[in-house]
Structure formats: structure tokens, C-alpha cells
Amino acid sequence: MANTLYDKGRQRFLEGQLNWLTDTYKVLLVDTGAYTANFTTHEFLSDIPTSARIGTSSGVALTSKTSTGGAADAADITFSAVSGASIEALVIFKDTGTEGTSPLVAYIDTATGLPITPNGGDIIVTWDNGPNKIFKL
Template sequence: MANAVYPKFKEALIQGSTNSSLGGTVKVALVDTGTYTYSAAHQFLTDLTGVVGTAQTLANKTYVGGLLDADDVTFSAVTGASVEALVLYIDTGTAGTSRLVAFEDAGVTGLPVTPNGGDIPVVWNASGIIQF
């Protein structure tokens, strides 16, 4: 699978649906693709399996020219299955309404990685996270 913005997120964004603003709390999760397979039909966090560690909140988000960027993140003391992808989502506090935004498994520095109890840093591409 190549990097993708979830089509259901695009639909929600175009329609101005509830929980489609990236201005809220956006998190990134480490994902084991041996357990999770990307699907264009996936819409909410309840569709996501294979999460490894604790999702991290994107800090200092910026939006310039349709480009989402934020500070790099660090997942602390990660244990569990191997990680081959990242999933960004809008966190509402409820999995059934937390909208999936993007799936990234290509061109992510440091992936795949096998957790060993240490930290896993995610350094975003210098050109940003997602271009809309």
C-alpha cells in the first residue's frame, strides 16, 4: 500500500461533516500491517486494528498552502508487534467518531521498526505531513 488520505475523510471534509476539522486534536498511531490492512472504506478509529503503543498528539500544527505539518513526535517505551505504518486521525475521545485521516507506510524514515521497549521517534518529512 502507498500513502493515502482516507476517502471517507475527504468526503467528510468536502461536506463539512462533524469531526472533519484538522484544527482539533489530531493524533498519530503506530500500526502493525500484519494485523491491519488499509481499506478505502475505513472511516473511524473503530476500523483500525494493530495499534502498537499509545497514539501521540500532533503539537504545533500548521496549515500553509494546503500542507499539514507539525512537530516531530516520540512514542515512549514502546513494546509489542512490529510497526510498518502510521495512521493519523482526529481524536474526539470516542473511537466511533474519531475520524481516520491518513495512512502512511511509504517513505517514513525509521519504518519498519520492531519495538524493544525504547522510544520510537517519528520525524516528519521536511516538506510536511500531508498535502491537500
């Protein structure tokens, strides 16, 4: 596949239901052997089985979020002491505190370092510094 935005997440941005700068966004490490993304129908965090979430089932929060020219950016993040299945993708979602209402936003499976097999150490996600940053609307 290729990096993309979930259709329902895209729609929420267009309708003003998502605010990159003020909402809480988190990132999951995902085993695609246990999750097959459907960008048309998958809408909420509850669409991703907990068995596909590696390291933490609740994600790591993004900080220092910015937006320039329609591109979303944030500080690099660290997943601590990760073990489990191979990681082939990252999923960004808005955290509402409830899985059934936390909208899926972005799916990233094409990046330096992916796939990666955890070995119990930290996994550091370094976001692209190019013009598209994490993703661009």
C-alpha cells in the same frame, strides 16, 4: 502501498467537518499484519483493531499544527517505551474521545525508518520538511 488519505477523511475536509488547526489529531503506530487498510470503507478509529495498535491504543497527540499551501504539518512526536509487534505504518485520526466517531485521516507506510521493530525504547516520528509535509490535500 503508498501514503494516502482515507476517502471519508478527505470528504470530511472538503465538507468542512475537519479543521487541521483546531481539531485534536493523534497518530497511531500500526502493525499491518493485524490491520489491512481499506481506504474506501474504513472510516473511524474503531475500524483498526486494538491488536494492530502498537505502543498505545489511543495514539499520541499532534501539537504545533500548521497548514501552508494545502499541506498539513505539526511538531515531531515521540512514542515512549514502545514494545510489541513490528510497525509498518502510521495512522492519523481526529480524536473525538470515542473510537466509533473518531475519523481516520491519513495512512503513512512509506517513510524513513519504516518498518521498525520496537525494543522497549522511544520511537521518534520526524515529519517530512519538504513541500508535502505530513500530507497534502
